[in-house]
Amino acid sequence: MRLIGAGSRPDRPQVDHDLIVTVPNILTVLRFMGVPLFVWLVLSQREYGFAVLVLVVMGSTDWVDGYIARRFDQTSKLGRILDPMADRAALIAVAVTLAVAGVVQWWYLAALVVPDIILATASLIYFRSHPDLPVSVVGKIRTALLLLGTPLLVLSKLQIPFTDVYFVAAWTFLGLGLVGHWIAAYNYFWAILRKGKDLQSEDDGGNG
Secondary structure, three states: OOOOOOOOOOOOOOOOEOOOOOHHHHHHHHHHHHHHHHHHHHHHHOOHHHHHHHHHHHHHHHHHHHHHHHHOOOOEHHHHHHHHHHHHHHHHHHHHHHHHOOOOOHHHHHHHHHHHHHHHHHHHHHOOOOOOOOOOHHHHHHHHHHHHHHHHHHHOOOOOOOHHHHHHHHHHHHHHHHHHHHHHHHHHHHHHHHHHHHHHHHHHHHHO
């Protein structure tokens, strides 16, 4: 089974519909709602076991909503923007929570946030909104690695066997994910510049 692009149907071209209420979009909203639950479990209750479960559910919905969208022709313009935004918001909110709880160092949060700040600034300068760029393969792999590493790291804080193994595995995934994060950010940055300059040229040509 394909993990990236699962559910794609080569015989049917993918079209982004003007739909709002779709199963994938509902799952994306539910992923948003998992964030405050995770924050409450970690910071208020110190229930790391249930927090891991929430992370697993959030991570699985990221794959499931993409599969359903492609398999059942429920891709939408809103979903194409909302899904990566949900991923970024969830990963950053979880990182902030873990940093406050002392599970990760603040440099990890900075490594996640700095590229996003740069990309958001470039998007506002050129588009005054979301640049609406397709998610790259590197970006998808990056997200998958971070979604795998984060629950493993929380799991390593529990009083259970093999915590050292979970810790090493977690930072292997997270380290690779951070490398992918910066590579994806670099590629997105230049894609934003190219698209922005192309739109600027079109506007100048139309006004000429």
